[in-house]
Structure formats: structure tokens, C-alpha cells
Amino acid sequence: MKILVVIKRVVDHSIKVRIKPDGSDVDITGVKMSINPFDENAVEEAILLKDKGVASEVVVVALGTAANQDVLRHSLAMGADRAVLIESEQDLQSLAVAKLLKPLVLREQADLILIGKQAIDDDAGQTGQMLAALLDYPQATFASSIQVAENAIEVTREVDGGTETLGLTLPAVITTDLRLNEPRFVKLPNLMMARKKAIETVSASDLEVDIQPRLKLIKVAEPPARKPGIKVNSVQDLLEKLRAHEGIQI
């Protein structure tokens, strides 16, 4: 079984992103960038499946500028076999990403596509489902467990109110949730080795799909702040204030 893992380079989750003074966009110059956490779970799962002898090859793919080399190398250092960059200077929105991935999936004849359930920058949560639609493949989203037997896969999904388990056969698209696994730490010697590996670059324009953004960014702003609160001295004080000022009868 061949696995294709999609990864996105995003502002690290620990960073509070700045907004440009003119409100035209966020300002991410010089900001720490990392692999999208959900995608790191996807890479880890693919490597675990390879370690178990279920997967034969793990190919990671990123989309965007050459800056993506770092997250691709990070994935190679985790244990991925090959890395591909679909290179583009465009703002790539979920639908465009799905359109670019489709020909790559077909070229690679990937059996399983693992892709994060959402990117922590745009928080869209769309690309995996869109890719599954374009390929007309079955999908299992928000996976917290993936069990593989031969060609059949059982996926437990985290859904509102609990979990749900689906069975599907390959080829298929699975989007990964954080509780799927605990991504391994990358060891320095592995990172050094990954530096030497070649990264294949495919030009987005060669894939001949429509990647024009459909959504126009009008502006960005700070979200409305909550009005400042107060400290209370004791549980009694808290209850008195809730009752007197908020009319909460508890």
C-alpha cells in the first residue's frame, strides 16, 4: 500500500499572529513556521503503518513556495520515503489545493491519502473532503484511530457527541485528528540525513488546473475583546456578585 501524506506549513501554534496596520492581512514575516499539527499526526500514522509492514512507501507532499522545504525535510526526518513540492506563488485555497493534489494522487497511484482535518491558520477543514470528492473516493474524516487489514480499513472518527466507526476499502482519503497518535520527536542525525535527500518539485502550472482564489480577502481585524473582568475574593463573593449583578439565580 502506498500512502500519500499532505502537509501544510503554517504559523506555529504557539505564536500570536500580528495584523498589518492597514488591516489588509496578517503579518507573518519572520514568524516561526511549522508543519500543521494535524498533518504531523498524518505523517506519524503513515510511518507507523510502514513500520508495521502495512505500507510500502510514504510520500509527503507540500504546496506553495520553496519555503516548504523545511516541513518536507521534517517529514523525511520523521521517516517518510520521498517528498514532493507542488510549487506555486499563489494564495492556494482549499479547493485549489484539492485540484492540484488530484493529478499527483493519480500519478503516484497512491492507495491511501492522509491529510490533516484542518489547517490551524485558515481553520477551514475542507481540503480532504474536497480531494475525496474530486477523486470520487470514499472518505473518513476526523480520524482518531485507523486499523488496517489487507485492503480494508476501519476508521474511528471523532464526531459531536462521541465517536463513529466506518469501514472502507482503498483507495480512500482519511483526515486526521490530533488524538490519532503522538508524533515522534525528530532526532538531529535524522534531520541531517533528511537534508541530503532530494525533494522533487512539480510546478503547479504544469498540472493545468484552475487554482484562482475563489475567496477574496477583504480585511482582517482583531476579534472584539471581552470587556475586562474583575477578581473576586472568595466563593461567597463570587456568588453574591453573580446574583446581584448578573441576575444569575444559583
Add this chain to the structure above:
Amino acid sequence: MKVLILAEHNGSILNPSVYQAVTAAQFWNAPIDVLIAGHEVQAVAQQAALIAGIHQVIHADAPQLKHQLAEHVAKLLASIGHEYAVILAAHSSFSRNILPRAAALLDVAMISDVLDIQADNTYARATYAGNVLTTLQSKDSIQVLTVHSSNFDVVEKSSTAAEVVSIQAPNAEYSTRWLSEDRAQSERPALSTAKIVISGGRSLGSAETFEQLLSPLATKLGAALGATRAAVDAGYAPNDIQVGQTGVSVAPDLYIAVGVSGAVQHTYGMKDSKIVVAINQDLDAPIFQVADYGLVADLFEAIPELTAAI
């Protein structure tokens, strides 16, 4: 021009968020249709017909729609989508699973978790774990979106039923099989609609303490329980009560955060609550920045005291 709502239901009852999705749909001032997809769900279609102000209920009943798998429901949406200018649903794991797939089949973008509709193609939504409020304009001929239900009022029920129109679902074969589900059976109110939510963090230390300390308080207050990701990951609480960027969003009248540090990924899911109370022993915990009332205290003392006092 018409608006279509993809309605979430569990096979017998309509999800309450559908009534909020209808308010969002009214923005377009156009006839609103409500799609009920499932198997033997006539009763749900009848409930939907009683939503005030809707035009029609579109009822698609077929065996392959039984578990509302994304493959089949998206195909159904794509088969009727061109009749609509807008297709929307309340943001939930149900709609997040299906709508992106339908949008791609219709070759249009999707806008997720819309907080505010500003024009018939312009929306505000949160990005970067709620740190940024982004305004977007869609150029597509069909607008596909999910809405942040707590930002929209609940519409009334009507005494006269709207027309229910049955349609044929496209027949397609997928290997996907629904095997099982494990849904929490709780006496408590549903987390997403509860008036009071009490959330616990990692500091509760174990599943037993989480239960022993927070349950009596929740019972007394008629509250739902929530948790941080750290608490869920540690196994102190089930996954479906995780509040935040990657869990559920809640907006109760009262939110009590107990031993919760207040990471942005958590506050994303609760900062629309009317009143926030935070109990944390660390004066500098970020949760106090979003709290109306902050109590700097050891939760192991404060919670029993609070429970006893109400």
C-alpha cells in the same frame, strides 16, 4: 434565487441548530428550502415542515442515506445544488464532513463557520484559532457555507406545515460502511446548547477527580460538562466534550472554567459565553483575560465550597 439548508438530524429528531441556520438563511430574503436526507425519516421531514418561514422541505429517502455518509449526501446536494444560490448548514461535525465534499462537486469554494453575514457574498469568520477576524468575499455562483449557530437566533415553530417534496437520491456505490457508533448517553443537557457549562482542565488530575469534583456541581446547576484538550488527551474526559478550536464551540449564559489555563485554542470555543467565571490558582493565567469574574484559588477547595453554597 433560493437558499437550501442541509438539516442535521439523528434519524428521529431534527438538531436544534437547524432553527438557527434558518435565521442565517433569512439574510438572503429568498425562499428557504430545508433538505432532509436519510432513510425512513418522514417524521423528521414533518418536524422540518413546521419551521416558521420556510418554503419547502426537500425529502430524500433512500437506504444508502441511512447513516448520512458524506459520499451519498454530497452527491445528493450536488444533484440539486444548481437550483440554489446558497447552500448552508449549522457548523458541526456533520456539516463539516459533508459540505466541503458537496462544494467541490459543485466546483465552488466553501466558507466554514461564518460568524456574521455582511452581504450576500461577504462573511466574517475566525482564523488563527480565533486570534484574527477575517472578512471574505466569495466570487462563486453558489455560496456554500456553515454558520456558527450560537451567533444566530432560533426561529419559531409554525402551526401550519410547509410543503414536503420528495426527491430521488442519486444511486452511487461506495465502499464506505457504517459499522458502529459510541455516543455519550448523558442525563445532562447537551453541551452545545446548555445554559451553563462547567469545564475542567488537566489540573483535575484524573478521570475520577474530574467526575467527583465537577459532577455534583454540574448536577446542582443543571449544567453540561466541558473539558480542555489536555484533560481529554489525559483520559479524564471523553473527546466529545472538548471545547475549543478543534473541539466544540459553546456560548452559554454562564461558563465556569475550572483549572483551565486559557490557551487560545481553548478560548476560541468559549469566549462568546455571556458570563465567564474562571477559577485558577495562578494569578497570571490567561483565562483571567477572558473572565468576567476571576477567583484565584485552589480548585480542590473552591469547587466543594461552591457546590455546598448553591
